[in-house]
Structure formats: structure tokens, C-alpha cells
Amino acid sequence: ELISDTGIDGASLTWRVYAYLKDDAFVRTYPRLVQATSSMSDTSRFSLAERIARVLLTYNAFRNDWVIAWLKGEDPKCEEKILTDPDYAWQKAMWQKIGQDLKLPLEHPARRLRQTPEAFRETSELHVLMPQNVAPFYLEFLAELSRVRDITIYVINPSEIYWFDLNRKTVIEEGSHPILSKWAAQRKALNQLLIDFTYAQNREDVSLEQVPFRKEEPFGKEPSNLEWLQHSIFKGNAKLFENFHEPRRVVDGSPVYDRSLEIHGAYSLKREIEAFVDYLYDIFQNDETLKASDVLVLTPALEKAAPLFESVFTNLPEKRKIAWRVVGRSETARNELVTTLFQLFETILGGFGVREVYALFSAVPVAARFRFTNETLDKMRNLFEEAGFHQSLNREELAQKSFYNGKRFTLEAALNRVMLRYVMREDFDDVVGDIRPEGRRIDKEPLAALYRAFEVLTDLFEVSTQKRTLSEWVTRFLQNAIANFMQGRSEDEIRVNEVADLIMKECEAGEAHNLAIDFSTFVAIFKNKFKAYTFGAKPVPSVTLTNLANMRGLPYRVIAVIGLNDGVFPRRTEAESFDLCLAAPKAGDRQRNADDKNVFFDVLTATRDHLYLSYTSRDMANGTRLQPSSLIRELLECLTNQNATTKDDWLIEHPIQAFSAANFYRGEAFEENDVDIRKISFDTELADDINVCQGKPAVFNIVEEAQSEEIALSDVLDFWDNPLKYFWKRRLGLNMARDDSSFTNDEPLILSELDKWKMNTDIFDELMESGQNGKASDKSRLLAASIVPSGKLGEKAVDDLCSKVEAFAALCRTDLEKGPS
Template sequence: MTATDGGTHRAIKGRMLTRRAREWRIERLPLHLPTFDRFLPAVLHLYQSNRLDTLATLLNEGILVQTPADPYTREQVIVQARGMGRWLGLRIAARFGICANIDFPLPATFLWQLIETVLGPQARLGPFGADALAWRLHGLLEQPPAALAAYLQDGSERRRWRLASRIADTFDQYLVYRPDWLESWEAGQSCRLGGDEAWQMALWRMLAAERDSAHRADLMHRLIVRLQDPAPLPLPERIVLFGIASLPPLLMEVLQALAKRIDVALFALNPCAAPWGDLDRRIDSRAPGERLLAAWGGQGRAFFDELAGVDDLHSLFDETPPPANLLAELQYDVLSLTSAGTRVLLPDDDSLVIHACHGPMRQVETLKDALLARFAADPGLQPDEVVVLCPNMDDFAPYVDAVFGQSEPTAGGGRAGAASPHLPYAIADKSGLAASPLLAGFLALLRLPDGNWEADSLMALLELPALAAGFGLLEEDLPQLQEWITQAGIRRGQAGDAFSWQAGIGRLLLGVTMPTGEQAGNTGLPLFADLHPSADLDLRFAARVAGLSRFSRTLAEWQNALARPRPLPNWAVDLAGWLQRWFVESEADRVTLETLRQCLIKLGEVGERSGMLQAVGRAAILEWLSAALEAGSGAGGFLTGGVTFAQLMPMRNLPFRVVAVLGLDDGAYPRESQPDGFDLIARHPRRGDRARALDERWLFLETVLAAREQLLLFYTGRDARNDAELPPSTVIADLLDAVDCGWHCLDSQAASRQILRRHSLQPFSAERFRPGSSGLASFDGRWAAIARLAGRGDALPAPLAAARLPGEAPREIELADLLAFVRNPAGWFLRRLGIRFDRGSFELAKREMFTVAGAEERELLQLAGALADQPHALAALGQGAARLPDGPGGQAWAARQAVRFAPAVSAWRGLSTADLAVSLRVDGLQLSGVLRGVDAAGLGLRQAGKLRESDRLAAWLQTLVLGAAKPANMAHDCRLIGLDEIAHYRAPERPAELLADWLALYRAAHASPPPLLPRCGLAYADGLSKGRNPGPDKAAQAALAAWQGNDRQTGEGDFDQVRALWRGQAPLGEDFVALCEQLLQPMLAHERIGNIKA
């Protein structure tokens, strides 16, 4: 290392701290550092190095070891990011055993503390703070300048607020970078800046005329003047600025004035030891370091130019020859600005690798495999020595949780089918809204008037435990509530039609209090206030229905409250009251609710400071709160012990052994940012202005320097839809060009070909599991299992039907479970495996009903069956139950369908509703249950729709039960009446023997599923005995056709549960044939199906 110093100094022994395997190790190195002598004139000290850890050592050994005159004075170490403060705190604690009595304020925070200290507590921004300025502009734009009138002519308050906010941000930048413009405008003098100057000058003069306090530029000028006054001031003995990468000119003037009174130490990361201010004029295209510094160093060059005349300069650059790897040599090239000629990139050099993937999910999957490979190769590497950065954490956080959050908790992973080994991790920098569903939920409540009460949107609110608890609802109630909402016909709208929340809640309340089928009023129909009670409800569900009803009523009150404009302080008070009403505070949500309360308090304070008394509408409040909550980020996951995932932001690039960067896609980084068209700074730039593109290039240079051993870069290099090649970020293109200029492979090929790795679309690509493959190996046993299956060519995985379940089949059988098995054998067995196709997972309907089909039609048929002698009342019942489109359209449909339903309704009218309890022993088995719809003629069953094969099987089985039970004084036949057909089942001579075969099949199914497929089975049985040329061949063809389906009808093999159980392998072999012959042929021999009209 080399060091150069200026000014007063003394030689001391310095220590550099480096992290190795979770232990802090001290390395001795000679440093020459200044003494902050209280009796010597104060100066501005600049310490620069290419290593951030070296700067931290300089801070500890050169400054903090010297106790201030007042030991109780809190040290002020100003940092550019909170993560930097946390890292420095750990370094200080490692050196001194404790980190206490030290503050790590951000530059803006320190500046306002200094202003209040020097100018007094009355020196506040008042109406010129950024938020207050935006609200004042919002009020002024109610009568906009002529240049803005066309943009605001629609009267949208949301548009007016957004424009006011953008103008306020622009004025805030003028206060920092162009205070001379504002001073001229206040004096009524134009700066000749172009067409947009006139209206901006007019707005600023109106703002300035209203003020009774100074704005930021005024305060900073007054601060500088006061600091230049020799009169005593209550200043700290010294301050430190650590890792600051840029300073506005006005703030630089403040520091220079402050440095004449106290010691000011500025610790800056300088990537280059050589002078590089004129690099653009002398760049050698063959030197990689010069190329990168010229491409990425614009912001840093301007910053160090500002510091050129500093009083006391100290440099400490690590110019030790680097290890023989690409990353270290590249960093050294940037440091020294020298070129060692073209070097050889060794085949095993993986210090710098660029991964091209198919989208963000594959980037994160590839990242995990790359990290696991690194940990396997270096057992000393610890998870907290790895950082993963990305331009926008919210974009990648779900993928990170999906990949890193579902792993084996051990370091294994070799087990077949096991997930990859677990890596502890933490995500920092998620926005407040992304980190907290409760915050997003509160904003969703504020957006309620913008929507139309869509059922799915409002149910999403009830998924917040803190909100649901206020209405007595629990998380486990949600599936039931979703089913009720669908059943009650709730789709959208607060009130006004049959599908509104008001009507649907009414149906649910009637379902609890008014039994289905009970007549109300003089209509003779089961309606009350034109509403039909929801079925399957009783007083047991009263509490949950009441909670849903209170939720709906509270939403209506809330919507009415939001409609009233009011001043900002009133909004703050009223929303705080509603916050307490909406959410039940728990330990888990306490911090989030306090964040919301503090945000509302700030809203009230901003209203007071701005002095704006006009009433403001909900839309502007929503915009302000959204921005305020979005700005709050969860930084709690930074440096917490695992792999750190963080946002790519200034001075977040702390030294880590392994640094990875995700999301370096074209256009995503550096981010394309266009200034507002009226931004006069963009039109008239000056030296020292901030430029986002330059900032982010400098930030990427810092990231490259932060990697101590390995740098991994990821981007979307292929389109996942069509595999088209996509370009990377310009910073990756710059890096690849620089590498090709300075290195080549052993075979003289371009080095970029070695460091750029292109990955497969799927994580289960066989290439990732093949021994000796040049690609990145996968550690995930689940993908390995899929890759092995894929390698079998056309071989299919074994179906779930091959599973064998342990345990003994029951000898006591419930008729209801037996019928469930017969109706849906595949679904019944899947439930035995713990696999459910839950009805609660559907998507709630939110569109208006225009047609009737499917489930709604079947339910209308059920209603029609209850009409007795009033088939003309179908429209009233259908609309009362929300099963018909509202208005004349639904009534016309009902009138047409009443004719179609009439024969079926007439046939249903004579069916009995009596029950018969049965309990019988068959082959040593006990069968118990209830047969419904029995009368002297036997069983009478109703099917609201076409007769399906499963319905026919269930009717036949009940015929066998009735015959085996042998009840007296009634026939043992069965009638199954559908919409167009009626099936008659004649009682067999020996029903108990036939029933015994079904019970044996049911018991065998407890171990493994039989090939019982209602549609295919009946098609086979029909083919054996009916039609032309009956026989096994025709029967097999019919069964296969039923399995495959056609353009008009879905094949049974494509039913969700059948496909899940058999995985496309049609079970139509010998067992299927035997089952059809034994069980289904007897059924067809006793079945007669005819037209219901006959």
C-alpha cells in the first residue's frame, strides 16, 4: 500500500479489519494519519482509497481513537445510506468492543440539525418543505396558468395533484442547484431560460409572496454567513462524512465554511490512484481500466474535481499486485490505469461470470445454483459474506422467496427428489407497500370509490387478519365466505341490482333466518322482499353471516365518508379514527399500524405547515399516502446474518467476498429516466448537476470494486416465449468489451465467450445434471428427478393410481360415502391421498350476468322443481336467487325456458320427499344410511339437468340397497327423472348378491383405485349388448371413444380428477373389462331410459 498525506500529521500504527469465516482478523499496516489537535486551525481533511474497508480502518485508527474534549459529545459520522451506517457500526464495534455514542445521520438530516443548531429552532422550512410545497401548488393550480390550463381542463384532482407534485420536486431541485434563478424570479427578473420559465416564475413568485419563513436556499446562505462570523457557536468538535459519493455545490460551500470552525473529515471511495480528471481526452482503447473508468466514472470525476482544492489530502491505495484472476486484475487496471497487455484467461477462472437466463425466475434459480457451487468449493465461505443486489427489489423479492424459501433445512440435497440445500437469507429494501399487505390493504380501502365493489377485490380485504378480526371473522372462515358469496350471487356493486352486495347479503341473512322453501307474503313463493334465501344456511352460521353483513355496511359508510372533501388536518384526524375502526391491533401488526399512524400525523403537520385551508378531495390524499408509504422501505434485512438481498443504491456496495447482481437487462439498468419537459435544469445543465444515468454507472463501478473474490452478473438474455436473443444492460456490454480488450482464452478466442454463460429455459434440463458438463450444475433433487424422467423418451411417470395405501378397509360402511365413491371414483381416491380439488379455490365472478348456463341452469331447475303449480314464477325466483340476468332480459329467458322446463317440472311434482333409514348386513358387512324420496312406487330421484353416467350408477346402487332392505308396503323399483329423460330401474331378483359385488369393489378401492370410469364403463357395457354388431371389439372402441372425447364432448380422460389419477394412461385393460361385465351389464339389463315427454 502507498500513502501520501498533507498537513499536520504523525505516524501511528494502523490496523485493517478483514472478515474471514465469521471472525474479525487484524492486519497491521503502516499509516500516516493527521492528529485532530484542538489547538491547531481546523481544516477539511480528505481521505481517499480504493477500498472501503481501508477507509473504515482509517476512521477507527486515525480519528475515533482520539477522544473528544467532551467525552459525552456524540460523534457525528454522516453516511449516504443507512446500510452503510450499520456496516460501519459493526466495524467500530469489532475494533473497540462497542459502538456507542455515535450517530450515523444522512446528509439531509445532519444539515437540518446544523441549521437549527446555528440559526435556532425557528429556522425551519415551514411552507417550503417538499410536501408542503406540493400541497400549496395543488391549491394554486385550482386556477392554473394559461400554459397548464389545457392539461388540467378535465378537472381531475388526481391529475392536478400529480402535476403539483412534479412541479414541487422541480422547484426543490432549483433550491439546491439553481438558487440564483429563484432569487432573480423573486426580484421579478427573467433568466431567459425559455418558454416554460414564465409560468414557473409566476408560480414561484406567488409561493414566495405567501411565505413568512425562509426556504432552503435562504437558510443555507444564512448558515454560511453565520459560520463565517467568528462569534462562538455550539458546534461539535469534529464531524466525519463517510462514503459520500456526491454533494451539491451549495452543500459543499456549507462544509467548506464549517471546516474553518471545526475539523471536517471526508472519507471518499476513489477507484483510481492516478490522476483521471482528463481521462476522456487521453483514453487508450486498449486499456480495460481506462475504458471502464471513462464509461462509468462520470459522476465520480465531477465529485473529485469539486474536492481538488481541499486543505488536507490523504491517499491510501492498495497497489499490491493482484491475484492471477480476471476480477482482481480488472480492479487493478482501474486502480492503476495501466495495461499489462493482453493476458490469458485460464479455463478455471470463475472470478467474474455473466449469466444469461430466460427471465427473472431463471436468474434467481441460476443464482442459487451458482452460490451453492461456490459454497461447495470453498467451505470457509459464510452466507453473510455474500450480497445479492438488484435495481428494484420489489421486482425480484417474490422470486427470491420462491427459490430460496423452499429448500431443505439441512445441507444435504443429494436425496432423490429433495429440494436444494438451504441457504439462510434476508431481503432488505422492499418498499413499504411490498413489505406489508396491511399497508396495501389500507390504500385499497381508499380506492374503494374508484371501483365497483367487485367481489374478489373486497374479499381480498378480508384476507387481512387485522381487518377480518374487527368483524369477528377468522382466516379459516374465508373459503366458506367465498362459497356463500358465489351462492348468494354477489358479483359487483354496492346496491341497485340482483347481483349487488346489498342484495346478496340479504339472501344470506334470509338463509339463516328463513328456512329454504318457506313461503313469505301472499305470493306463495319462497321470497322475501323479492329475494330468495341462500340454501344450506341455518343459525349455526349466524355469526359469520352477521360479520360479513357488518363488513358490507361499514364499507358503505366509509365510501360516504370519503366522498366529502376536507382540509388536510381534518383528513389526518378522520383517517386516524377510521384506521382504529378498520383494524384490530395485534403484536404482529403493531409496527405497521404505527407506521400508518405516523404517516397520518405527518399529513396533518404538512397541512399546518403549508397553511393551505382549502378542502382537498380523496384522490389527492390517496396519491400522497401512496407515495409516502411506498417511500418507506424495510431495511431490516440488511446485514442480518444470511445472504443479503438488497437494492442497488448509492454506497450500498459494501465489500463482500461474493457479490451478485440480478436484473441487468437492457433498459432496466441504468434505468431510462426522462426529466419532465418543463425541467429547466435539464435544458440548461451545469457542472455538478446530478444525472441519473451517470449516478447508476458510477454505482455499478462501486459494485465491481466491492467484490473481493467473485462477481456474478445476471440478465435476461433470451425471451422465454420464443427464445429470441435479448441484449444485456449497457454496463454488461461495456464490461464484455473491456474484458475482450485485455484478455483472451487459451485457444485465442475472445475471453467474453468464457465468462458469458447461457442457460437453459427449464431448470430440469438434462445438461445441468450430466457429469462433466460445462454448464452450471443444479443442486435441486426435484429437478434431477424430472430430468431423469425426461431422459426416458416417451416413457410416462407412473400414475397415482399405482399407489397402494396401507390400512384395512372398513366393515361398517356409510351409504353416503359409498354413493360418493360410485359417482366420482377418481375424486374419491384422490381425497384418500390427501389431494383435493377444492371449490374454495375458484375465482369469484365480478362481471354482470348476460347468459344462463352450467351451474346456474341446474340451480334454476332445482328452483323450478319447487314451483308446484306456478311455473310462470320462474323469473321471480331466478332473479330473487341471482340465477337470472337482471331486468327484462332475464324475464324473457325465463319465459322461454319455462316451456322447456314444464315437462320435467310436471314429472318432479309427483315425487315424494320422504326418507327411509336402512341398516342391513351383506356378506358380513354393515351398510347404513338414508334413502331419500321413497313412496309406495319405490324410489323417486330428481336430477336437475341431463342424466349423467354417474347419476345413473348412483340410482342403480340405491335400487340395489332398496331391494336388499326389502321394506314392506312399497315397490323396490327406482325412477330417475332428468330434464329430458327418465330412467326406470327394475328391482333385480337377487339384489343382495349384486350389492355385495359393489361393496367388495368399494372396500378394494381403499387400497388401490379400481378402473371404474362411469362414462367409459357404460359405453363398454352398451357395446357388448346393444346396437349393430355388438361384442368386445365394438365395446372396446366405444370405451376408447368415451375416454378420448371429440369436438362436441370432453373425453373422460380429460376430466381434471381422472387425469390427475391416471395421468393420461387409459385403464381400459382386462380389469376394466371384467368390472364392466360383472357390475355394469346387470345394471343395463334392468335399466330403461325413455323420453320424459312420452
């Protein structure tokens, strides 16, 4: 409550910063702001406001002494290079404006607890499970709260012996255990911060103690490599790496495999997943107690990996099916309504090109709203081509463009042309189809539905042309689009409304400054909200794929991390150039790279039996070797430096294709000593196809005889029309976008030879039927044709055609008058 009373949160602070950036008087005072915001669009200005707000919130959490000094009109006690930084003055002034607007106290908000201690006094003890990273700002609240009630804080210490003890004496030297030094630095900084903060209180009622570790269970069998690695972390002793053994070694003449810790390289992310499936088959075969629910698959790029994961696991043969599920995906990847909203945004911002409009009308929610069937959409394609629609919605939208575009090529002009031809020409049914119900009413037919869609789209465009407050954008555009332009699943609408409610909560901050934003800025805000909006990830009774950070620390018997490519994880992010913390960093400062390493450390320590890591090791195009994540490189260094193993012992590389003969056993019979189980595929179907001996996985190679299936003629036609599209639809359940390759957003600049022939025929027939011995009578009709370029180009083309045809018609008339010779 004390924190929320200050009004300092990401959304409200962003709007305040945005208001300051639009205040010319404030911006002109600081050359750095003038330089950054000159010629900046509203969308870019709002994006800058978001970035500045994030940095200011960091100061409040990790440099609260700076903020308090600024609010008092003073400079903080910090290094001189911070005070002389060119970005220091405007950030100090901005915090002072924030303090004046919000009437912030000139002390830490936690001090207000001393004014009304009874309001927070409780008889029960407060237990706090400390997160992985906590800012000093929040520790002050706990310190003040501890004056009126007992608080016990629990902090995870991954090692029996760490870099410090409670007397602040170094127990082991920095770097003596490479895993702890490189991956658990963030946790070390948090523990040290808590200890230093506790000692700084100088209070007799504050104490620190280390909870004794439970007695370690003795190994019931020969420890695996993963167990030795985790045991070395627990003991804080890197010398235990000497107990590692080769992952594949020969004992009593037979190969013995330790598959508890493996690193795999493949040519693509899909091949990584295919290799992992074979890994699962092998450990399932050798451990009957393993279940699908014991397997967790993590990836730093869930949206990229999910479709490939679904493709591989969905197409496993019935006898080798593995239950699976993807959880924690972004809402934008699952919600058709949101996807269509994004299409609508891009169509409006992109100028209503015929490709974009047709794709928008083909989207499932729009087609459902206006009852566009597949047949109707096919007719719509022909209609757009025949009517000459290329780009722009109508004259009003066209007038906003700075470049010239013929008014005859807008959607409005095309629909008017269609309606006119519908009324005037009986043979236009070939294009539009049978749209004439009894009484010539067309309000419920495809053409009328297309007009209704056009009218709603026009209304939405008109709303988008003016600057509006955030609440107006939600009510007048977003809700209007959902209610009148789309029809989605109820659960999709619920998700959209939830995000709309989140945006509406920001409206108070925006409207307090009476701020109006343009359409592109609203689109950016809406997209950012939805990209951050995900389903909760929780364990499910199957093989689970989710984002690397979603289920960190949860114990699983088998954990796989796929897609560990260089630069992907840990993520490479550049800090803001105006972040003053960079000039004087402190232990415990938030760093994405350190956060990611801590996540991976959690994965390592949470794995019970098998840890599987993979990355794309070679370029698909030329076979060039690619670097893995720095985490894999550091792990390989640890595994090889202090024992007799080599990098090749730990790294298993797979061929470029699943059907490569190198994935299977060779020869008449299986000889276990001659193969490496870790590289072998269990795909018996592929083994049969390429005529190699499968041999080993007898448990899985029973395949039922395929049942005959009646194939409809429509399926044959769909396959013949587009085999790839048919495959995606039938095998993967994915509907590809409708073909728009025949569309072009560009208006014609010249007449094609076929168009010339059509116009020549029309002109010649008119001259010959009229009996006139002169020029074509109605050039305006010719210039109105959708195939004729606009302006002078069109006039020149029509004049050239008319002069040539007129001369030819005159010769024909002369010959006809003479009669046969």
C-alpha cells in the same frame, strides 16, 4: 436548522404547488398551465404538483442563482433559450409566490451565518464525509461555516491518478480508462465541483491536499482477473487489461478456472438464481474459508426477485442447505395490514364487485377481526351466489354511478334477502349453515358477523364520499379502518402508524391552505408513502439478498448482481419536459442513469474475491436472444478489446430448464478435461431422476433417506382439489387467494336454461296447486328473484315464461279432468 427554517421541503412544497394549481386566477395567466390542467382530476393534479415540486427543489439545490434572481424579480444570467422557454414564465412566477408566502430571504440562506457567527463557533474541528453527490446549495453552508470553525472534507477518489490534480491540470486523458470514464463520471463531477468551488473562495485559509494512498500490497499469488480489473482502476491504466487471462484455460494438460469475474445468461430470473446456487457450491467446495455471511446478492428488482430467491433457497436439500435472508424489502410486500388496506381502497374505488368484496373479506386481517373461518368463508361464497350479489354496496353507492345497475344485485339487497330467507325458510340452513343459537340470537354467529362487516364497510364508504383534509382522512378513514375493520399483527400496526404519522406531518402544509382532497387523491398519497417505506438493510450472518442500492460499497468476498437486463439497470427515466435544467445541463447535475452507473462502480470496487453477474439472455417463449444491461455490454467490451479473450470466454449461457441433461456430466466417469465446470449443476437429485452421471460434486451428493410421513385425508382432498395451491402452501408456505372463479360482477341479462327450468317448475306447481284456470297470480315475486334481469329485460323474460307455462298447465288440467281414456 437554517434549511428547515425556510419551509422548503418536498411535502410542504407539493401542497403549496397543489394550491397554486387549484387557483384558477393563477392558472389562467399561463397558457401552459391551462393546457396541462384542463379536465384534470384532483388525483392527477396532485401528481403534477409532486412532479413540479421535485423540479423546483432541483432548482433550489443546483441552480440557486436562478431562484435568488426570481425572488428579486429579475431574470438569472443564463442562456437565452432558457429565458424564452414556454415553461419559464410560470415557474418564475410560482417561485415568486413561494417566496412571498414563506418570506424567503433575497440571498442564499447560508449568508445568515454571518449575522450570528458566535452561535456556530466551536473549538473542535468538523469532519465531513462527503456523499457521492452533493448539490452546490449545500457547499455554500460549509463555506460559510468554515469562517468560524475548522472543517475537513473527505472525498473518495477511486484511482491513484484521476482526471485532474489539485493544480487543475489534466493528468490522464478523458476516456483513457473506459471504466472510469463511463461509470465514475458522477464521482469525477463531484470532485471537480469541490475543487472549483474551493478555488473560487479566494481565501488563504482554504487548502486542498491529496491523502497519499497506502502502499499497495504485493500480490501473494497469481492475480485473478477481478484483481487485475480493480488494479487497473486504481492505477488509472487500461493497458493493464493485457494481463487478463482466459477464465478457462489449460495448464499442463489440465483445465484451470478463474471464477473471480463471471457473466451468466439464463432463460429466466429463476434460472439465474439456480445457476448462481451451483456457482456457490463450486466456490464453497474450493475455498473452505468461505462462509455464507461472505456472500451478498444484489438485484435492481428486489420485489420481483425475492419470491423466486426464497423458492430456490428454501427447497435446497438438507445436505446442501445454505443460510439465507432477504432484507430491505418494501413494507407493502411484508405487511398484511397494508396489503389489505390496498384491497379496501381498490374495492371502494372499483364499485364493490362481488369478487373484490369476497377477496377483501377473505383477507387475513379482516377475517381475524370478524372471526371468519375457512368454513364461514366457504358458506359466504354460497350465500353470495344464492342471494344474487353482483356489485355495488347499497343504494347510496349505486346512486353515484353513472350507469344503470339493478338495486336487487347490491350487497345490501343480498344480505336483506338472506335475512328474510333465514327467518322464513327452515331449509335455508343448507346455504347458511347452522347459525341459530339458543333463543334465536344471531349477534355472535357468522351471519351477524357478516352484517357487522357490512356496516363497518358502509361507514368507511360514507366517509370516502366527501372531500376532506389530509388529517381527516387519517383519523376518520385510516384509523377507523385499522380499529374496526381489520386486526393485524402488532408490528404491522406499528408500521402503519409510523407512515400515518409521516402523513400527519404534512397536514400542516395542506391545512394551511385549507385544502380538501378526494378519496382517490388520499389513496395515491398513502400508497406512495408506503412504497417508499422500507426496512433498513443491514448485513446479516447468511447469504443476503437486497436491493442493488441498499448496501453499496460494503466489502464482501462474494458479490452477485442478478437481473441485469437491458433497460432495468441502469434505469431508463424520462426527465420532466418542463425541467429547464435540460436546456443547459451542468457537470454534477443529478441523473438517475449516472447514479445507477456509480452504484455499479461501487459494487465492482467493493468485491474482494468473486464478482458474479447475470441477466436473462433468452426469451422463454421462443429462445430469441435478449440484450443484457449496458453495464454488462460495456464490461465485456473492456474485457475483450485489449487482450486475446472473446465474448464467449466470459459469457456462460445456461439451458432453459434445470433438469436439462446439458447441466450434468456425461458418461460412466467424470473427465475434467471434457466439461466446463461453470455450466455444471450440483443437483444430485435431478441427476438421478434423468439418469446421468453426476461425478464431480461428491462433497454434496450425500442425501438422507426420506422419512415416511403420515398423510392426512384432508391433505389428500386439498391436493386433489387444487394441486398447484397445495404445492404453494405446503412447500413454499404461501397462501394463495381463495377461489372466486364462480363469481361474476356482471348482473344477469338473460335467463340460463337451468334458471328457466327452475322458474318454470315454480310457476307450474303454483298453477296446479291453486287450481286456478288462468294466469300466474304473483309476477312481482318472480321479478324479485336474483336470477332475473332488471327492468324491461326481466319483465319480458318473466312474461314469456308465464305465458308458456300457463298454456301448458291449462292443457294438463284439461287432461286430468277427462281422466284416463
